[in-house]
Amino acid sequence: MTPSPHPADFPTALAYWRKLRRLTKKALAEAMGFDPSYISHVESGRYPASEEFARLAEQKLSSTGELWRSWQSAPHARPTPAGDGELFVDLDHAELRYHKGTYTAFMRRRVVNGGNEPVTRYLARISVDRYPGQPELSNELYRNHPLTWERLNLTATCDGEPMTWVAKHDRDSFKEVWLSFENQNSMFPLYPGQSASLEYSYVVGSDQWGQWFQRAIRLPTRAVSVELRFPASLEPGVWGTETSTTAAAVPLRSAIRRREDDGEVIFSWHTNDPPIGARYRLEWRWRGNPDRDIDAFPALRTASDRMRAAGIAQEGEEILARPAKPFRLPEQAQQAEEVVDQLHRAVQRVRDHHHFGKGMGLAAPQIGVDHAAAIVLPPDPDAATVLLLNPVIINESGQTDSQYEGCLSFFDVRGLVPRSRRIEVEHTKPDGSTTITVFTDALARLVAHEVDHLHGVTYKDRMAEGVSPIPVEEYRGTGKSWSYDQGTAQTPPMEESQKLPSSRIQRSPCRADDVVGFAPVDRRLT
Structure with missing residues (x-):
């Protein structure tokens, strides 16, 4: 290969020079300090490269100015306003487990900063509807028994580091919360080109959660997956629909898979490259006894009920x-x-x-x-x-x-x-x-x-x-x-x-703010 006589678009030029230097995407990512998935997204044209990425690519690969000129000529090269940057999601995985009257949701996001500014927070949404299609019943329920932060017991981490959070909207059946890339010990903003694994979880009783679970695509996303875990004794059945900004609800285009493991029935579903604005909704019923509603389980309305x-x-x-x-x-x-x-x-x-x-x-x-x-x-x-x-x-x-x-x-x-x-x-x-x-x-x-x-x-x-x-x-x-x-x-x-x-x-080594001289002990006495 020889240098291209005319600057190509940046993704094409990046792939050209990477291959010319005989580097894999992983090797280039390691040399530049970026995640390999970010390079894949840039080369595919799915997401624009950040300025930092373009400068480093020019230094590591070209040194002729071609890569830099290609990036400057692209529309995304214009400066972006300062703020929380531009995120895209490499993988969006959600798990929902039902156990003894309580639903526990676990959310995992592999996010990448594709913008030009550090990302300092991530917006999470929690919405419940015990009686979908019957707004008068739901409104009455949540007026009398609103969803509370205490009961939700929201926790969040970024690459294992605890994240603080601040409520944005606090309504009876709907919450929005900013998950901050910081805690009381440190700050860890997500810089351009960097990626991180976000995880957060919360719990909702069956007295407040309806028999449905929905994923809404609000950021550019490469893949979405959902896993539902129910007791096998309930003989659950699951189906799903998808909607978009331009189309009414239709059956999911890919099948929901079912397997059993240790007394649980696990339903899993995934899709790739979902469009912005798409909504994927999974619903279920207990087929073992059609007349048995989940209200038959004891309602755990308060924290003391749960204890x-x-x-x-x-x-x-x-x-x-x-x-x-x-x-x-x-x-x-x-x-x-x-x-x-x-x-x-x-x-x-x-x-x-x-x-x-x-x-x-x-x-x-x-x-x-x-x-x-x-x-x-x-x-x-x-x-x-x-x-x-x-x-x-x-x-x-x-x-x-x-x-x-x-x-x-x-x-x-x-x-x-x-x-x-x-x-x-x-x-x-x-x-x-x-x-x-x-x-x-x-x-x-x-x-x-x-x-x-x-x-x-x-x-x-x-x-x-x-x-x-x-x-x-x-x-x-x-x-x-x-x-x-x-x-x-x-x-x-x-x-x-x-x-x-x-x-x-x-006495034993320990964090000074926790204890001085306590003796760690094993779980067993012997």
């Missing part, structure tokens, strides 16, 4: 108001191990209903077991679970702060609770020996909450006089970590008589 369904004892039950029985260790080590296993199974059930951005804990009395055992999952998802047997707080700092807490045993409210920022907890190991562990800040709050449960105390007993819990709908900290001023959790030097032998205090 009760997960097997968590609720406020008013006597076991929550009395001290738990301590284990005799090591004689009862096997019994303690069985209780810990029960706690971990219960945690998994609870997580089906709620995401815990602040970490979480669970005490044995909350699952109806009258023994002094608790587990705590730290805010850092990579940190080990904390196991507590027969725990007692033996010392705490005078440095306190007040944060809102939730309790699985009355999850419809949140309460402002003052607690010490540093505590020392004596607890027993399965072999019968005792140890003392130091916890600070968020982990200190979580541990203190669970130790209270084992002594028949709830956070309501710790609230300041005259302060009452607030409805969860009024709480604005869902899914966010507690914040602390760094370096202020230190306590004044203790008197020598108060100091603990250093050999009894367990």
Whole structure:
């Protein structure tokens, strides 16, 4: 090959020079720091190249000015207004699972910035309609029982990094939210030519979700796929339609595939290169019993309903108001191990209903077991679970702060609770020996909450006089970590008589804002 005597359009020139240099799309992408799919889209002419991409391509491939002139002569070379850039979607995948009266939606997007400005946010939409085709029934339902952010339990990540979000529209049955490419620790804007995997999820009860699921194409998209997962016992049947800005609803042009796996029926569907404005709607019914409506399942209307369904004892039950029985260790080590296993199974059930951005804990009395055992999952998802047997707080700092807490045993409210920022907890190991562990800040709050449960105390007993819990709908900290001023959790030097032998205090590497010196423990006791 020899250089083209006349500048071609940019996609053609790019392919020409890439082949001339004997580079694959993957090799060129690695050399330029771009995603290979972006190069494929540019060469196919599906999406315009960014200015940064064109300059790098000229440097890496041509050095004659041909690529740069080709890009400058294209209509897209004109400067674009500053803002959120221009996104296109390489892959749009949605999963919807139904389980015991609750729908959980998982959305995955592989997005690429094809514009000239950094992208700083992504718009997500959530819309429900319990009675499609009967607006008067739906309007009445959502007036009386509006869709709430708390119940949706929206979470989002970008390449695994948590994303903050801000509501754009908050209506009874419709939400719009900006997912921001940032969190409290950092910013990670999507720069021109870069790609990222966005994932977000939310939950809606069957009392608010109708038997349909729709995908609307609002950005240039290469591929769309949907997966529906239903219990096989319901004998579900699924069908679908598609509409566009110029055509009425018609059957889906590609088939819905069906398979069974571990008690579930899984329906999957996909299409390539959907047009902007297209809407793909999947609907279903339970064929096992046509007269059985999903309202026959218990409606999980409140957060406490969901915790009760997960097997968590609720406020008013006597076991929550009395001290738990301590284990005799090591004689009862096997019994303690069985209780810990029960706690971990219960945690998994609870997580089906709620995401815990602040970490979480669970005490044995909350699952109806009258023994002094608790587990705590730290805010850092990579940190080990904390196991507590027969725990007692033996010392705490005078440095306190007040944060809102939730309790699985009355999850419809949140309460402002003052607690010490540093505590020392004596607890027993399965072999019968005792140890003392130091916890600070968020982990200190979580541990203190669970130790209270084992002594028949709830956070309501710790609230300041005259302060009452607030409805969860009024709480604005869902899914966010507690914040602390760094370096202020230190306590004044203790008197020598108060100091603990250093050999009894367990210490291990850990994030300074979570804990100082807590000992990671395995799930099993042995």
